[in-house]
Amino acid sequence: MTYDLLLAPFAEFGFLRRALVGCLALSLAAPPLGVFLMLRRMSLSADVLAHGIMPGIAAGFWIAGLSVAAMSIGGLLAGLAVSLGAGALARATGGREDATLTALYLLALALGVAMVSLRGGAVDLTHLLFGSVLGVDDDALILMAGVSTLTLLALAPAWRPLVLEGFDPQFAASQGARGGTWHLLFLALVVLNVLAAFQALGTLMAVxxxxxxxxxxxxxxxxxxxxxxAAVGIAALCSAAGLLLSFHLDVPSGPAIVLAAGGCWIVSVLLGPADGLLPRLFRRRHLAA
Structure with a gap:
């Protein structure tokens, strides 16, 4: 029974093995970026960038159909345009960057969905929005592995500046940490990882x-x-669990992986030793006694 539930799907089906390898590659690179986004109070920025790549993916779909290369190039250009354009517009108009990002990503998401709907059908739109394990072919797997490798290599020199700026940006500036340069590199890495994840998770679930x-x-x-x-370990566990849920319950892979990650988050909130609800409750009772 255990073999049939946990191992047989990956042993019997090559597309599930490719999806698992791709998601494990993403699990090595994307969660560390998520930790830095959380430390820098930019957690929602990843979702904004995930929606911002949609017009570029739709343009690649127009040109070459469901081609990984065409959609990746288009998505990369669109994501960089949204992230860099928001900062430029905010500085030019004196407004807040988060407000500009919100306006751009809503426009980009609506434009991308409209573009796909005009040239493709409901199946194509569902594939791009929610992902599909069947879409993780060899080209997508190479993209995921390449982005993961590039991200890890880039994080090696960026680790200390990102940590320093995340905790004390004023001290980082006084030490000449070149926060603006590292910030742009960091946003580019986020865009690349979101782009690599959309094949399996879709643009709506990529983050x-x-x-x-x-x-x-x-x-x-x-x-x-x-x-x-901890984030890498949780992501790897949720990748395998989500793909198994997708296979056994016949649900899209993207929502299944995100639901598995959401379940891990709920367990962490309840049982985690660092500010988990139950450990905090037991500590209070112990101190009261």
Whole structure:
């Protein structure tokens, strides 16, 4: 029974193995970015960028259909345009960057959905919005592995500046940490990871594997390194669990993986040793006694 539930789907079906390998690759790179987004109070920015890539993906779909290369290039250009354009508009008009990002991502999402609807059918739109394990072909797998490798290599020199700026941006500026440069690099990495995730998770769910394990990790460690390790482990566990749920219950892979990550977050909130509800309750009772 255990073999049939947990191992047989991956042993028998190649598309599930490719999806698992791709999601595990994303689990190594996306959750650390999610931890830094959480520390920098930018958790919702990842969702904004995920929606911002939609017009570029739709343009790639117009040109070459469900081509990973065409949609990836279009999505990358659109994501960078939204992220960099929001900052430029905010500085030019004196407004807040988060308000500009909100306006741009709503416009981008609506435009992308309209573009796909004009040229494709309901199946194509569902695939782009919610992902599909069947869409993780060899090209998508190479993209996920390449983005994961690039992200880890880029985070090695960026680790200390990002941690320093996340906790004390004024001190980082006084030490010449070049926060603006690292911030742009960081946003580019977020866009790349969202872009790599959309094949399996869809544009609406792409940030789920990035943010939910990161948010859950704060209940398992109080150090940045500990949170990153916990987030990676939770993401890997949720990838396998979500794909199994998708296979056995016949639901889209993206929502299944995000639901599994949401379940891990709920367990972390309840049982996590760092500010979990039940450990805090027991500590209060012990002190009261």
């Amino acid at each position: 789920g594997l990035m943010m939910l394990p990161a948010v859950a990790s704060r209940h398992w460690s109080r150090s940045v390194g500990g949170m990153v390790r």
